[in-house]
Amino acid sequence: MGKEQSKPKEKTAIVLGATGLTGGYLVQILLKDERYGKVRIFTRNSIGFSHPKLEEHIGDLLQLEGFKDYFVADEVFCCIGTTKAKTPDAEMYRKIDFGIPVSAAKLCRSMGIGTFLVISALGADAKSRVAYNRLKGEMEEAVLNCGIPRTHILQPSLIGGKREEKRVGEWLAKQFMKVLNLVLIGPLEKYRAIPPEVIAGTMVWLAGHPYEKSRIPSDTIKKLYHNRP
Secondary structure (H helix, E strand, O other): OOOOOOOOOOEEEEEEOOOOHHHHHHHHHHHHOOOEEEEEEEEOOOOOOOOOOEEEEEOOHHHHHHHHHHOOOOEEEEOOOOOOOOOOOHHHHHHHHHHHHHHHHHHHHHHOOOEEEEEOOOOOOOOOOOHHHHHHHHHHHHHHOOOOOEEEEEEOOOEOOOOOOOOHHHHHHHHHHHHHOOOOOHHHHHHOOEOHHHHHHHHHHHHHOOOOOOEEEHHHHHHHHHOOO
16 A cells, blocks of 8 residues: 655745735635645734634734744735825834835744745836835835845735725726726736735735746736636
8 A cells, every 4th residue: 555645734824914905815815725724914903703724913013023923934925005095194104014014024034934925016116206116116125135035026006996994096096997997908908907806816826836036017916816727
């Protein structure tokens, strides 16, 4: 009789931003994925439900070092992000959109976690004249400088879907994008709005498969999602 094949070791994932739109989809995908035995989330507010795989840690993500004893995983997914409307103070805005992802990447490096995936934005450029794009670009460079072996930075266009909180400006932009999507073809396709579940699904796929590029623009995110086996 041949030797019985041993069951692959179940992985542990860490999710930052689990209460957000994309993070919420990501957590649901991970909980349903048999490859994962534990999903650790670090959040300021409870996600609002329980699951045998789910391990929730409530606290201040601006002090991420305080979670260090629990920051143990195979992969870390960072879906952190805010808006000027929600966080008008420029200093606090930077602490969230730049500080939290970079702190998470540094923790990955110090804790020996070899896979880090983070959501940025299409057009991110540390030299951009647009403050939003510049901040995202600075975050990307700081994350890459941490030298984590497998780092993937997803750069989505406007993220579709319904949020719990009202964002009037974002809602208007989405209505405009519904019309604009019809003419965004060819090289312009990457500017089309993208569903949050597509971003989340691609993040999980990237975590489990080799992929050579670190920065992944919106149109490639969609292609990877739809070409999954």
